[in-house]
Amino acid sequence: MEKQLQIQVKRSRMRFDRKSPATGVLKRVLIFIAILMFSGAAAVAQPTVVSVMPFGDVYRSDGNVVITFSEPMDEMTVGAVQLNSLPALAGGSWSAGSTVFTIPFSGLTDGSYTVNISGFKNAGGTVMVPDGTHGFETKPWQLCPGTLPPPTVARSVVYYQQGGSEVDISSDIGASMSVAADYLYWRYAGTSPTDPGTVISPPKQSLASAGTFYFWVTQVQSSPGACGEIQITVIVGEAPRPIVHETSVCKGEPLTVILATLVDPNPEPFEYELVWYTSLSGAGSLTPPDPASINTDVAGEQFVYVTYRKIFEPTVESMKEPIKITVAPLADITNNTGTTVLTCNTPNISLTATGGVNYAWDNGLGSNADAIISTPGTYTVTVTSAGGCTNTASITITENIASPTLSLTASQAYYGDNITLTATLAAGCNPTGTITFFVNGSSTDVQPATGNGVYTFVLINPNTNNYDFQVTYSGDTYNNPAMAMAITGFALLPKPLTVTYEANGGIGTLTDPNNPYVAGDKVTVLEHGSMIKPYMIFTVWNTQSNGKGTSYPEGAIFKITGDITLYAQWDDNFVMPLIQRLISIAPTTNGRVTSDRMYSRTGEIISLTITPSPGYILDEIIVYSTDNWAITFPVVGEENVRTFRMPPNTVTVKATFTQSTGVETQRIASLQAWTQNGVLYINGVKAGDTWHVYTLPGTLIYQGVANGETAKISLPARGVYIVTDGKNVLKIIN
Numbered sequence: 001m002e003k004q005l006q007i008q009v010k011r012s013r014m015r016f017d018r019k020s021p022a023t024g025v026l027k028r029v030l031i032f033i034a035i036l037m038f039s040g041a042a043a044v045a046q047p048t049v050v051s052v053m054p055f056g057d058v059y060r061s062d063g064n065v066v067i068t069f070s071e072p073m074d075e076m077t078v079g080a081v082q083l084n085s086l087p088a089l090a091g092g093s094w095s096a097g098s099t100v101f102t103i104p105f106s107g108l109t110d111g112s113y114t115v116n117i118s119g120f121k122n123a124g125g126t127v128m129v130p131d132g133t134h135g136f137e138t139k140p141w142q143l144c145p146g147t148l149p150p151p152t153v154a155r156s157v158v159y160y161q162q163g164g165s166e167v168d169i170s171s172d173i174g175a176s177m178s179v180a181a182d183y184l185y186w187r188y189a190g191t192s193p194t195d196p197g198t199v200i201s202p203p204k205q206s207l208a209s210a211g212t213f214y215f216w217v218t219q220v221q222s223s224p225g226a227c228g229e230i231q232i233t234v235i236v237g238e239a240p241r242p243i244v245h246e247t248s249v250c251k252g253e254p255l256t257v258i259l260a261t262l263v264d265p266n267p268e269p270f271e272y273e274l275v276w277y278t279s280l281s282g283a284g285s286l287t288p289p290d291p292a293s294i295n296t297d298v299a300g301e302q303f304v305y306v307t308y309r310k311i312f313e314p315t316v317e318s319m320k321e322p323i324k325i326t327v328a329p330l331a332d333i334t335n336n337t338g339t340t341v342l343t344c345n346t347p348n349i350s351l352t353a354t355g356g357v358n359y360a361w362d363n364g365l366g367s368n369a370d371a372i373i374s375t376p377g378t379y380t381v382t383v384t385s386a387g388g389c390t391n392t393a394s395i396t397i398t399e400n401i402a403s404p405t406l407s408l409t410a411s412q413a414y415y416g417d418n419i420t421l422t423a424t425l426a427a428g429c430n431p432t433g434t435i436t437f438f439v440n441g442s443s444t445d446v447q448p449a450t451g452n453g454v455y456t457f458v459l460i461n462p463n464t465n466n467y468d469f470q471v472t473y474s475g476d477t478y479n480n481p482a483m484a485m486a487i488t489g490f491a492l493l494p495k496p497l498t499v500t501y502e503a504n505g506g507i508g509t510l511t512d513p514n515n516p517y518v519a520g521d522k523v524t525v526l527e528h529g530s531m532i533k534p535y536m537i538f539t540v541w542n543t544q545s546n547g548k549g550t551s552y553p554e555g556a557i558f559k560i561t562g563d564i565t566l567y568a569q570w571d572d573n574f575v576m577p578l579i580q581r582l583i584s585i586a587p588t589t590n591g592r593v594t595s596d597r598m599y600s601r602t603g604e605i606i607s608l609t610i611t612p613s614p615g616y617i618l619d620e621i622i623v624y625s626t627d628n629w630a631i632t633f634p635v636v637g638e639e640n641v642r643t644f645r646m647p648p649n650t651v652t653v654k655a656t657f658t659q660s661t662g663v664e665t666q667r668i669a670s671l672q673a674w675t676q677n678g679v680l681y682i683n684g685v686k687a688g689d690t691w692h693v694y695t696l697p698g699t700l701i702y703q704g705v706a707n708g709e710t711a712k713i714s715l716p717a718r719g720v721y722i723v724t725d726g727k728n729v730l731k732i733i734n
Contacts, residue, residue: 418459
């Protein structure tokens with residue numbers, strides 16, 4: 001237990017002599033006192049007991065001790081409550097924010113009891129100041145001797161409706177002290193009017209069942225112990241209730257009456273009144289709704305609401321009771337299928353009409369309540385009630401069945417490949433017809449349709465380069481119509497061919513940038529480039545790795561007929577021969593070709609001079625191996641001078657000439673003129689001559705200076721042109 005020591009020292013009586021032998025002792029005493037004073041100033045305030053109930057006279061041997069503390073306490077640390085030296089009381093509960101502790105007592109004999117309270121802690125853990133200053137005296141039960149008048153109450157009889165909730169007696173009777181008393185306290189006596197009752201605080205009690213119950217309210221003066229009390233009677237009865245009378249009316253006919261009756265089984269001396277509402281959230285009225293306000297033009301259920309209240313307590317109302325008004329018949333259609341949309345998977349919709357006793361469907365569906373719908377549209381049923389009222393209900397059924405589609409595709413094929421035709425049937429409902437494929441107008445394959453999906457036909461070994469394909473669907477009984485799709489002018493593609501260069505034991509790669517080719521294309525054999533083979537010299541390309549196939553030197557030209565692989569050929573003792581090889585000129589007409597030499601070593605540049613006959617131009621010039629005409633070599637240059645590099649072969653030069661598209665209308669011995677690919681060529685001009693080109697109407701379209709012996713003039717389009725240098729005039733038909 002904590003203790004406090006207080007020491008008071010009067011300054012006027014404390015004197016010290018510096019030379020006194022007691023000076024050191026006094027100094028130590030003063031220091032000790034200062035320490036004690038400092039410790040006391042820092043002490044934490046302890047919680048205390050503010051009041052204890054009961055106190056004064058108690059007229060029964062059991063009840064509750066109600067302790068009020070000065071601050072909120074720790075509910076987890078319950079101290080000790082003893083009456084005199086009896087064993088500590090057990091149990092107890094907290095209330096009022098942990099400031100009030102209530103603990104029961106029982107079996108007391110008549111006599112005086114001191115309430116000893118200790119060990120309770122506040123929320124911060126500080127132990128209370130022990131308290132034994134409160135007490136009470138138990139006596140045999142007797143009414144207050146009347147030394148004080150009873151408390152003042154507004155009503156001594158209180159009525160409650162049965163409901164099981166806790167009731168507050170104090171608020172209902174309005175109790176107050178009639179004289180200068182110290183306090184009021186309450187006792188609950190149950191159903192016995194002579195029972196002294198049990199103290200209750202606060203004055204609330206749960207009264208679940210119907211019956212009559214008794215309470216005491218007492219006012220007390222602690223000194224000299226005077227009291228006065230009054231008994232309160234509480235009657236709990238069954239709640240009154242309104243009895244509503246549902247009504248019905250035929251659609252379109254006026255409603256004449258709305259009824260509700262208040263039934264009150266509890267004979268309490270209070271009056272009740274009905275309160276009417278047109279909606280659950282609207283304001284109430286003591287006047288019933290006008291029946292004419294009910295719209296009977298719309299079939300269905302409508303509601304008004306009624307409740308009741310005590311006349312002298314107009315703000316207290318019971319739950320609102322609905323009054324149903326049925327405008328009959330309440331025609332309705334129940335969709336048993338759960339959807340109003342017809343689909344392939346839902347070909348029928350089941351309906352059931354309700355709300356009457358007789359039904360009549362339109363659309364020829366009959367007079368039963370049930371109907372099956374298989375086509376889209378709006379369906380109406382007329383419903384007749386038992387009272388002869390009629391009403392209608394409608395439902396609209398739609399359809400979501402897409403129109404079936406048929407498509408046809410053909411796989412891209414090359415010469416010699418098979419062609420796959422693919423027909424796709426989609427969106428139809430359970431197609432069961434037939435799929436027929438046609439090739440160039442002839443039926444070639446018939447397949448039964450087994451539903452939406454893909455159907456194929458393969459054309460084996462096509463033997464022509466142009467096809468017309470068609471696929472048809474025959475139609476069926478599920479509303480899938482006959483359909484047809486076609487592909488016309490389908491052409492096979494030339495098969496892509498490749499030239500592959502193989503190092504054949506060497507190092508490096510070489511790719512032809514002109515791949516792929518098609519059959520008949522000219523291939524210029526590539527140089528071996530960066531391909532090498534140590535200690536070996538590249539000699540030629542060959543169609544076989546062992547060199548026993550066809551050889552192609554670098555730069556050779558041949559026409560490709562299929563995929564080809566050229567293998568590099570290597571020689572470890574190769575010496576470039578110094579042999580001169582023959583250059584032959586093949587005979588030709590309408591012009592001539594001459595070479596600057598008849599023999600040449602491999603690798604030398606050969607110059608060719610081309611001279612077309614008047615009215616002709618060069619059409620083509622080729623250089624090919626005399627031993628194998630399929631091997632050609634590139635020729636470069638333009639106009640009348642062309643060159644090529646001599647291969648390690650004997651070669652033949654062949655030129656062909658074609659007539660110019662222009663027509664020379666005036667023969668000028670010193671000039672030759674022709675057109676080729678929209679370009680006018682004039683031979684025999686002088687450098688520096690100015691040439692003009694006119695259309696036949698005389699419009700100037702070109703003016704330029706020749707920079708050589710041949711003038712080249714681009715013509716804008718086909719037609720007749722006049723060309724002149726001021727002295728010579730040519731008429732050109734392009």
